[in-house]
Amino acid sequence: MGWFLEHAWLIPVIPGVAFVLIILFGKRMPRGGSEIGIASMLAALVLAAGAAYQWVNRVESSSEEVAPALTRWEWFRIGELKVSIGAHIDGLAVVMLLLVAFISTLVQIYSTEYVRGDRRYTHYFASITLFSAGMLTMVLAPNMVQLLLGWEIMGLCSFMLIGHWWEERANSEAALKAFWTVRVGDMGLLVGIAMLLGIFHTLEIGEINELALAGDFESKNLLMWAAVALFIACIGKSGQFPLHTWLPDAMAGPTPVSSLLHSSTMVVGGVFLVARLYPVFHIGLDMNIAGQRFNLVAVIGGITVLIAAGLAFVQNDIKKVLAYSTVSQLGYMMMGLGVGAWTAAVFHIFTHAFFKCCLFLSAGSVAHTGSHHSFDMKKDMGGLRKRMPITFAAWIVSTAALCGIPFVSGFFSKDEIIDSAKYNDYKVFYIVGIVGAFMTAAYMTRATYLTFFGKPRGAAEHFAHELEHDGETSRDSSWQITVPLIILGVLALVSGYLNAAPFKWHFFEDWTESSIGLPFGDGGAFAVPHPPEFSWATAAPGLALVAAGFGVSLYLCRAVFGGETSPLRGLTTRNPVLGAGHRFLVNKYYLDALYEKVIVRGIAHPISKAAYWTNQNIIDAVVNAVGKTGRRTGELVYKYIDQGLVDGAVNGSGTTARGAGGALQPVQSGKVNMYGALLFGAAAVGGLVLVLVNT
Amino acid sequence: MLINEFLILGAVLFCIGVYGVIARKNAVLVLMSIELILNSVNINLLAFDRLHGTNDGSVFALYIIAVAAAEVGVGLAMVLLIFRNRRTISLDDLSEMKG
Amino acid sequence: MLFAAATIASDIEVAQTIGFGIIAALMVAGALNVVLSKNVVHAALSLVMVMAGAAAQYLLLAAEFVAVTQVLVYIGAVMVLFLFGVMLTRAKLGKDTDLNNHRGWALGLPISVLMLGVMVYVLVDGFDDTRIAGSGAGKIGSSANVLLSDRIYSTYVLPFWALSFVLLAAVIGAIVLARKD
Numbered sequence: 001m002g003w004f005l006e007h008a009w010l011i012p013v014i015p016g017v018a019f020v021l022i023i024l025f026g027k028r029m030p031r032g033g034s035e036i037g038i039a040s041m042l043a044a045l046v047l048a049a050g051a052a053y054q055w056v057n058r059v060e061s062s063s064e065e066v067a068p069a070l071t072r073w074e075w076f077r078i079g080e081l082k083v084s085i086g087a088h089i090d091g092l093a094v095v096m097l098l099l100v101a102f103i104s105t106l107v108q109i110y111s112t113e114y115v116r117g118d119r120r121y122t123h124y125f126a127s128i129t130l131f132s133a134g135m136l137t138m139v140l141a142p143n144m145v146q147l148l149l150g151w152e153i154m155g156l157c158s159f160m161l162i163g164h165w166w167e168e169r170a171n172s173e174a175a176l177k178a179f180w181t182v183r184v185g186d187m188g189l190l191v192g193i194a195m196l197l198g199i200f201h202t203l204e205i206g207e208i209n210e211l212a213l214a215g216d217f218e219s220k221n222l223l224m225w226a227a228v229a230l231f232i233a234c235i236g237k238s239g240q241f242p243l244h245t246w247l248p249d250a251m252a253g254p255t256p257v258s259s260l261l262h263s264s265t266m267v268v269g270g271v272f273l274v275a276r277l278y279p280v281f282h283i284g285l286d287m288n289i290a291g292q293r294f295n296l297v298a299v300i301g302g303i304t305v306l307i308a309a310g311l312a313f314v315q316n317d318i319k320k321v322l323a324y325s326t327v328s329q330l331g332y333m334m335m336g337l338g339v340g341a342w343t344a345a346v347f348h349i350f351t352h353a354f355f356k357c358c359l360f361l362s363a364g365s366v367a368h369t370g371s372h373h374s375f376d377m378k379k380d381m382g383g384l385r386k387r388m389p390i391t392f393a394a395w396i397v398s399t400a401a402l403c404g405i406p407f408v409s410g411f412f413s414k415d416e417i418i419d420s421a422k423y424n425d426y427k428v429f430y431i432v433g434i435v436g437a438f439m440t441a442a443y444m445t446r447a448t449y450l451t452f453f454g455k456p457r458g459a460a461e462h463f464a465h466e467l468e469h470d471g472e473t474s475r476d477s478s479w480q481i482t483v484p485l486i487i488l489g490v491l492a493l494v495s496g497y498l499n500a501a502p503f504k505w506h507f508f509e510d511w512t513e514s515s516i517g518l519p520f521g522d523g524g525a526f527a528v529p530h531p532p533e534f535s536w537a538t539a540a541p542g543l544a545l546v547a548a549g550f551g552v553s554l555y556l557c558r559a560v561f562g563g564e565t566s567p568l569r570g571l572t573t574r575n576p577v578l579g580a581g582h583r584f585l586v587n588k589y590y591l592d593a594l595y596e597k598v599i600v601r602g603i604a605h606p607i608s609k610a611a612y613w614t615n616q617n618i619i620d621a622v623v624n625a626v627g628k629t630g631r632r633t634g635e636l637v638y639k640y641i642d643q644g645l646v647d648g649a650v651n652g653s654g655t656t657a658r659g660a661g662g663a664l665q666p667v668q669s670g671k672v673n674m675y676g677a678l679l680f681g682a683a684a685v686g687g688l689v690l691v692l693v694n695t
Numbered sequence: 696m697l698i699n700e701f702l703i704l705g706a707v708l709f710c711i712g713v714y715g716v717i718a719r720k721n722a723v724l725v726l727m728s729i730e731l732i733l734n735s736v737n738i739n740l741l742a743f744d745r746l747h748g749t750n751d752g753s754v755f756a757l758y759i760i761a762v763a764a765a766e767v768g769v770g771l772a773m774v775l776l777i778f779r780n781r782r783t784i785s786l787d788d789l790s791e792m793k794g
Numbered sequence: 795m796l797f798a799a800a801t802i803a804s805d806i807e808v809a810q811t812i813g814f815g816i817i818a819a820l821m822v823a824g825a826l827n828v829v830l831s832k833n834v835v836h837a838a839l840s841l842v843m844v845m846a847g848a849a850a851q852y853l854l855l856a857a858e859f860v861a862v863t864q865v866l867v868y869i870g871a872v873m874v875l876f877l878f879g880v881m882l883t884r885a886k887l888g889k890d891t892d893l894n895n896h897r898g899w900a901l902g903l904p905i906s907v908l909m910l911g912v913m914v915y916v917l918v919d920g921f922d923d924t925r926i927a928g929s930g931a932g933k934i935g936s937s938a939n940v941l942l943s944d945r946i947y948s949t950y951v952l953p954f955w956a957l958s959f960v961l962l963a964a965v966i967g968a969i970v971l972a973r974k975d
Contacts, residue, residue, distance in 0.1 A: 670790030672725070677717040677901050684909040691912055695919075696810055698924045699917055701851065704818045706913040708825050708844070710906040715829030717905065718898035721890075723879050724834065727841050730872065731825055734848050737864075741855045745926045750938070754945050756852075756860045760867050761957050765964030767872050771879040772971035778883045779974075785892065 002057070004050030005069040009087040011047045011097055012136035012150075015040045015104075019130040026122035031112070037125040038108045041132060045101040052094045059091070059511050066090075066514045068206060072142055083203060088142035091512030092275060092346060096139035099353050100265050104132040106484040107260040110361055113480035114256055114368060124164060128260065131157035135265055139272065144193045144203045147273070151189065151237070154266050155182050161261065162253040174252040181246040185236015185270075192230035196280070199223060205276060209517035212279035213526055220284070227284030230273065231296060238270030239327045240334060241304045245592050247327050248311075251319040251375075255364030258319060263326045263360055264353035271333045275346050279517040281337070283526050288340040288424060298338025302432040304331030307589065309439035313446065314585040316378045318363045321447045325402065326356055328436060332417055335429050340529050341420030342516050343509045347499050348413035350508070354495050355401035355410060358488035362395040365477045365485060366451060372459040377450040378561075380458035384451060387467060390476045392452055394489040399448055401492045403441040403546055409496030416501055416531060418542050423532035434542045441549030449557040501534035701742035708735035722774050722784040726767060733763045814854055821847035832893055834885040838876050845869050855926075859939055 018040030026033025059066050072086035087093075108128060115124055131154060138150025163175030193203065199217045200208050217223055234240065239247040250262050261267070274281050274297065281287070285295045308327035315321045329352050336345030366381065367373050370388050374380040385392050401410035418433035456464040467475055476482055499508035509531065513520070518528045532538075587593065667678065708731055715728025737756045744752030778784050820843065827840035845868045852861035886892075895901075946954055 668793060670793030671895075672722075672786050672789075673717050673719070673895050673898065674901075676713075676725075677905060680713045680717070680909065681905045684905055684912060687912045687916075688908065691916055696807055696814060696854075696926050698921050698926055700811070700814055700818070701855065702917045702921060703914060704821070704851070706910060706917065707822055709913070710910040711822070711825040711829055713909060714899075714902040714906040717902035718829060718894055720895050720898070721834065721885070721893050723876065723883060723885070724828075724837055724893060726879075727828055727837060727876060730841060730868075730876075731828060731844060734845060734868075737860075738848060738851055741852055741857045741860060742926070744857065745855045746924065750857075750942050750945055751949075753857050753860050753942055754950050756857070757863055757946070758950075758953060758957055760860075760863055761961060764867055764872050765961050767875055768968040769964050769971070771875055772968040774879060775882050775972050784883050787895070 002050075002054035004047060004054045005058070005089050006071055008047065008051045008069070008089045008093075008097070008140060009071055011044050011051070011087075011101065011140065012133050014043050014047070015129050015133035015136065019126055019133055022122060022126040022129060026126060032125070033122040034108065034112050034125045037129045038105065038112075040129060041101060041105040041108055044132070044136065045098075045105050048094070048097040048101040051089060052098050055089060055091065055094045056511055059514070068093075068514070070142060070206070075145070081197070081201075081203070083145045084143055085146055086142050087140040088205060089140060090515045092272075092515035093140045095346065095350055095508075095512060096272060097136060099350060100132060100135050100139065103260060103264050103353055103357050104128070106487060107256045107357070107361075109480055110259075110364070110484045111254070111256040113478050114364055115254055118164075118254075120164065124161070124254070127157050127160045127164075128257070131161070131261060131266070135269070138269065141205070143205055144196060144208075147205070147276075148189065148193065151186070151233075151269060154261075154269060155179065155186070155237075158182070158250070158261055158266060161257040162250045164253055164257065168252075171252040174246075174249040178246040178250045181243050182236045185233045185243055188229045188232025188236070192226050192233065195222065195226035195229060199226060208277065209279045212283050213518060215526075223280065223284040224286075225284075227281045228296060230277065231281070231300075234270030234273050234334070235300060236270070237273075238267050238330045238334065239304075240270070240300045240331060241307055242591065244304060244308065244327050245588065245595060248315075248320050248323040248588075251317065251323050255319065255360060255367065258323070259357045259360030259364070262323065263356040267326060267330060268333070268349045268353070271330065271337065271345065271349055274334070274337050275342060275349075275515070278337070278342055278528075279526065282340070282518055282528065287338065288527070288529055293426065293428065295338055298335050298426060298429050301331045301334030301336070301338050302429050304328065305335060305432055305436040306331075306439070309436055309443065311585055311588055312439075312443040314582060317375045318366070318377050318381070318447060318451060319360070319375050321377075321443060322356070322359050322363060325359075325440065325444070328440065329356065329402070332414060332433070332436065335433065336417035336420065339417075339421045339424050339426040339429055341417050341424070341531065342528055343499070343512065343531055344413060344416035344420055346512060347508050348410075348417060350498075351401065351409040351413045351492070351495050354488050355398040355492035358394050358398040358485060358492050359402070361481070361485050361488065362391050362398070363451075365391045365481050368481065369475065369477045370460055370463050372462065374459050376458075377447065378457070381451045381456075381460045382454045383456040383464065384460060385453060387456075387464065387474050388476050389474050390482045390485060394485040395448065395452070397489045398492045399444045401496075403444055403550070404437055404542070405546070406543065407496075409492055409494065412496035412500050412502075415539050415542060416499075416534075419501075419532045419534065419538055420529070422538065424529050434545050437542050438545040438549040441546045442553035445550050445553035446557055449554070450561060453557075454561060501531070502536075506531075698742055698746050701738055705735040705739040705742070708732075708738070720785050720787055722777070722786055722789070723771070725786065726770050726774070730763065730767070733759060810854060814851070817847045817850045817854075821851075832889045832891065833887075834880050834890060834893065835877075835887065838873065838880055841876070842869055842873050845873065856938070859942055 015037075018036045022033040022036050026036065029035060055069070058069075068088050068090035070086065070088055072084040072088075075083045075085040077083070108125070111124065111128065115121060118124060134150045134153025134157060136150070137153065138147050141147040141150060159175050159179040162178050163172045166172040166175065196208060197203055199219070199222055200211045202208060202211075211217065212223070236243045247262060247267065251258055253262075281297060285297060286292055287295050287297070305328050308324045308331060312321050312324035312328065315324065329348070333345045333348050333352070336342075336348060363375065366384060366388065367375055370384045370391075371380040397408065401408040404411045404414040414433075414437070418430060418437070421427075421433055422430040467473065497503075497505060499506060516528055518526055520528055520530055584590070667674065712728045712731035712735065715731065716725055719725050719728060737759055740752040740756045740759075744750060774784055777789065781788065783789070824840040824843035824847065828837045828844065831837040831840065845864065849861045849864040849869075852858070852864060
């Protein structure tokens with residue numbers, strides 16, 4: 001093993017140490033701790049790049065299955081179960097490490113300008129560094145316990161970062177909503193881990209995958225339920241239906257946070273989990289078994305694709321559009337995993353990270369410079385195409401990637417998912433995929449039009465006037481913002497070529513093949529199908545729909561938002577059916593209402609009432625009772641023991657003495673008869689005693 | 696004859712005498728009750744005398760009679776003296792020893 | 795005396811037992827009258843009856859000298875003394891209600907009954923069937939008196955002398971106490 005592979009465990013440790021340093025020293029440093037953060041991320045990036053390079057060499061230099069590079073120490077032991085801590089480096093881990101380190105570095109550089117002067121600058125950097133440490137811990141985890149550790153650290157940082165400006169009520173509520181919703185899913189993770197332990201008697205991921213592949217488990221049913229439990233966690237973390245409601249609300253956090261956590265890295269944690277434990281899911285849920293048309297993972301992914309895309313249409317907030325787009329793309333990834341297209345799904349994680357992060361950072365750039373920190377497209381944006389050229393260019397490239405325009409990165413990954421769905425006999429999901437592509441193109445066109453085209457409105461109008469006043473034709477954000485944008489834009493363009501099916505370039509596939517844990521093709525019972533051969537003919541329907549989406553949306557946009565009057569304007573207000581549909585979408589299918597008002601209130605309200613009742617009536621009653629008892633006891637002690645017993649004893653002894661004296665006084669009556677009686681009485685008693693004793 | 700006849704007779708007389716000592720208020724009557732007691736003792740002595748065939752009991756009985764006579768003489772002299780001084784021989788009133 | 799002289803040699807000695815019984819009953823009745831009577835003179839006379847009965851009992855017990863001495867001294871001197879005392883202390887003649895302690899019976903009865911009970915139990919337990927030897931066993935006649943005087947003046951002479959001093963002291967004392975000066 002090479003040095004980088006052996007010491008890959010340093011990759012999460014360095015940001016972890018940096019987190020502690022920022023907390024301790026950040027406020028005193030000249031740049032508020034961001035130096036430490038960026039330095040640690042660069043170090044992690046260098047190490048990750050080194051590890052990636054050595055891994056690629058490892059794969060290229062051996063002809064058979066490449067074993068992962070494991071570095072482990074024993075962490076703790078429970079009975080016979082040994083839990084280790086360390087690094088499990090294989091293709092998937094290397095991809096994720098590189099991705100997280102790279103995007104974290106760019107986002108931290110971006111943040112130095114974006115949150116400049118913020119009230120909690122240092123804590124922001126501390127949290128974001130901790131997040132990176134957590135995610136890096138998770139992606140190279142050799143066992144489920146370390147994975148869980150990283151998972152939970154990510155959840156914590158997400159909460160902290162979403163609620164970064166917690167002074168506004170909406171932000172703290174969003175942070176809580178994110179946390180609780182993901183928590184609901186995490187129940188599944190805990191149950192799933194326990195079930196895995198029960199089935200395989202080990203928590204090491206490599207061993208679990210091997211044992212699952214070898215069929216070394218007693219009950220297939222139990223494996224299925226373990227997969228279901230784990231998938232529930234993925235639903236929560238990756239924002240799948242029905243636990244997707246937290247992701248759009250998470251946009252309350254600063255934009256760099258949205259771009260790092262809630263688009264590229266954290267939310268793909270669920271997808272990563274499925275990819276990591278793919279044998280468990282693939283075998284447990286019977287994927288790719290001949291004749292299967294639906295399975296849990298694909299169904300949830302497919303539903304998510306469609307409903308999120310639908311919701312993206314009615315958003316006025318640019319970040320919310322991107323959030324729903326993220327949810328929809330995550331649905332694509334899940335769907336890809338569900339139909340057996342492991343490589344395509346993981347590759348989509350890779351490319352999606354770049355172009356989605358770029359989109360978010362562009363939106364942040366627009367808000368930072370062009371619309372006075374407002375994200376409302378309808379009110380405060382418009383006509384920024386020429387006035388913020390770099391941002392616009394980055395946005396367009398990334399949008400093209402997102403829509404799957406040929407030869408831009410997203411095309412290679414998304415198209416492969418759709419193709420695989422068709423090829424692996426999951427026809428329904430093929431339909432879902434191409435409809436999703438249509439909708440993606442449509443809503444992105446709408447967002448693009450509203451933001452960059454047309455006449456400037458609101459704050460953008462101010463911006464336009466400012467530019468005129470200063471005699472500039474364009475003003476973009478500072479280099480800390482635009483340089484990451486450019487880098488990401490370029491990557492959005494070219495990263496797809498790592499696994500370009502049309503050109504038969506399968507580098508990515510080769511490098512990550514060993515991580516699947518299952519053999520390819522016709523390699524036996526639990527095999528994953530080969531990725532399909534690309535042909536323009538099969539891709540044509542999808543591409544046609546993308547073009548159609550683009551066209552339809554452009555037409556609608558110009559009609560509704562453009563300057564001229566059109567019969568389509570205000571259609572939803574006039575037509576009751578469309579209006580109802582519009583309202584349904586605006587209210588997010590009433591899911592939020594269902595969750596918050598029905599489920600949460602239904603459970604939390606009685607519980608809180610019961611807790612309050614318990615507190616008042618039982619706990620307080622106990623306390624009061626104890627107090628009262630104490631007082632009563634005191635009273636009683638005073639009354640009976642002190643006054644009665646003690647004083648009584650004292651008084652009583654006096655009274656007894658007097659009484660005895662009084663009783664005995666008649667004896668001294670001075671009467672001779674009495675003395676005589678005493679004498680004879682004593683003699684009689686004495687005689688009696690003598691008689692009794694002697695008989 | 697059973698010895699017990701005499702002995703029980705003596706016991707009965709003794710107890711009646713004791714009752715009289717306790718219950719009577721008049722000093723002379725108390726002295727009379729004491730005489731009863733002495734007589735019962737005499738009966739006892741002579742009965743045992745007869746039982747054992749000795750005559751020590753008779754001697755003793757004679758001496759008791761003598762002593763009793765002496766005692767009654769002195770006792771009644773005292774009662775007379777008290778009567779002269781106090782005009783009463785009710786033992787209720789003669790309780791200077793009280794307390 | 796007549797009864798004592800009878801020499802009916804029988805185990806039970808019926809005549810003597812009957813005689814004893816009658817005299818005993820009279821004695822007990824007299825004793826009760828002494829302690830319960832409301833008339834002082836009656837009480838004194840009942841005491842005379844008791845003493846007479848005692849003398850008769852002494853005869854039954856073959857102690858004639860003691861019986862005679864009893865009559866002479868007790869009844870002849872002591873009882874007369876008592877009667878003089880009754881007279882000189884102005885005892886009320888007739889019924890006198892002030893003779894008993896108030897509720898004296900409440901104290902006296904239990905004690906005397908207890909005492910009686912104990913004594914009777916002991917006596918019955920101890921002398922259940924013991925009989926006195928038959929009458930006339932060597933004690934009748936003047937030889938009894940000779941033996942008695944022998945006893946007094948040989949074995950018990952010291953008490954005899956002491957007794958004479960007692961009597962002397964008593965006489966002098968009584969005179970000293972009772973004289974009017």
